[in-house]
Amino acid sequence: MSEVILVTGASAGFGEAIARLFVSKGYRVIGAARRQDKLRDLAHELGERFYPLQMDVSDKDSVDKALALLPKDWSKISLLVNNAGLALGLDKAYEADFKDWETMIMTNVMGLSYLTRKLLPQMVAAKEGYIINIGSTAGSYPYPGGNVYGATKAFVKQFSLNLRADLAGSHVRVSTIEPGLCGGTEFSKVRFKGDADRAKQVYEGVSSLQPEDIANAVLWLFQQPKHVNVNRLELMPVSQSFGPWHLAED
Numbered sequence: 001m002s003e004v005i006l007v008t009g010a011s012a013g014f015g016e017a018i019a020r021l022f023v024s025k026g027y028r029v030i031g032a033a034r035r036q037d038k039l040r041d042l043a044h045e046l047g048e049r050f051y052p053l054q055m056d057v058s059d060k061d062s063v064d065k066a067l068a069l070l071p072k073d074w075s076k077i078s079l080l081v082n083n084a085g086l087a088l089g090l091d092k093a094y095e096a097d098f099k100d101w102e103t104m105i106m107t108n109v110m111g112l113s114y115l116t117r118k119l120l121p122q123m124v125a126a127k128e129g130y131i132i133n134i135g136s137t138a139g140s141y142p143y144p145g146g147n148v149y150g151a152t153k154a155f156v157k158q159f160s161l162n163l164r165a166d167l168a169g170s171h172v173r174v175s176t177i178e179p180g181l182c183g184g185t186e187f188s189k190v191r192f193k194g195d196a197d198r199a200k201q202v203y204e205g206v207s208s209l210q211p212e213d214i215a216n217a218v219l220w221l222f223q224q225p226k227h228v229n230v231n232r233l234e235l236m237p238v239s240q241s242f243g244p245w246h247l248a249e250d
């Protein structure tokens with residue numbers, strides 16, 4: 001039986017690309033997300049090496065119940081990819097919607113923490129396993145309107161480093177992948193609440209990263225020798241770079 005990876009947010013974007021790539025390489029993939037229809041379509045396409053698992057990562061009960069439903073031969077997970085996440089809005093902090101902040105924190109911070117806490121004990125007991133968390137350049141570099149989204153991704157980065165400290169000697173690996181601008185996903189459509197035109201403008205005229213680039217990074221990390229731990233992997237499209245200091249007039 002081939003190794004099992006669990007990827008959250010498998011119904012779109014990075015998660016879907018990760019599922020496709022790992023199945024094509026012979027692994028078995030549990031794909032988790034809320035939208036069952038999307039997971040079913042993917043299961044239809046990918047066949048018996050893909051196991052669709054409906055869950056809302058922001059709801060601990062939903063995570064617990066979904067994981068409890070896994071058949072025994074799918075329950076030893078070699079790699080957890082905490083990918084489910086979202087940005088909502090691009091408003092300044094003094095104008096942003098509290099509900100959006102709560103949803104981002106519950107999904108990007110608590111969702112990732114629930115899955116990690118649930119699956120770590122079996123990895124520690126087995127003295128092997130790997131957790132790859134999807135952070136973002138937004139967790140390192142601030143931008144206007146990035147307020148809580150960027151802060152949730154800073155959490156992802158620091159939580160992952162702190163996990164490394166707790167897991168020393170356990171042989172369990174932890175990495176963060178921190179991508180910059182990446183097109184070909186639903187990310188901006190979700191951020192702009194379904195405004196497809198505004199979402200499209202984000203990527204116009206730029207060769208942005210693509211979901212397959214992130215999937216390749218996940219596979220590369222997973223296939224490194226077991227004594228190697230890449231702590232952080234930051235990726236940007238070549239056309240993305242840094243802004244100068246911003247000085248506001250008094």
Ligand code: NDP
Nearest residue numbers: 009011012013014033034035056057084085182185186187
């Ligand atoms: P998409 O919007 O295309 O995909 C997000 C996935 O997360 C979907 O499958 C969605 O599934 C799932 N998801 C969202 N909320 C929940 C929830 N509560 N429970 C379970 N699943 C959930 O975005 P991307 O693929 O672009 O983003 C994936 C990750 O990468 C995110 O964490 C994002 O912050 C990060 N990222 C994205 C970048 C980009 O430029 N695109 C750059 C850097 C990081 P469903 O709606 O079916 O539940």
Ligand code: 8X3
Nearest residue numbers: 136137138179180181
């Ligand atoms: C997504 C990249 O720059 O839109 O994490 O925040 S960005």
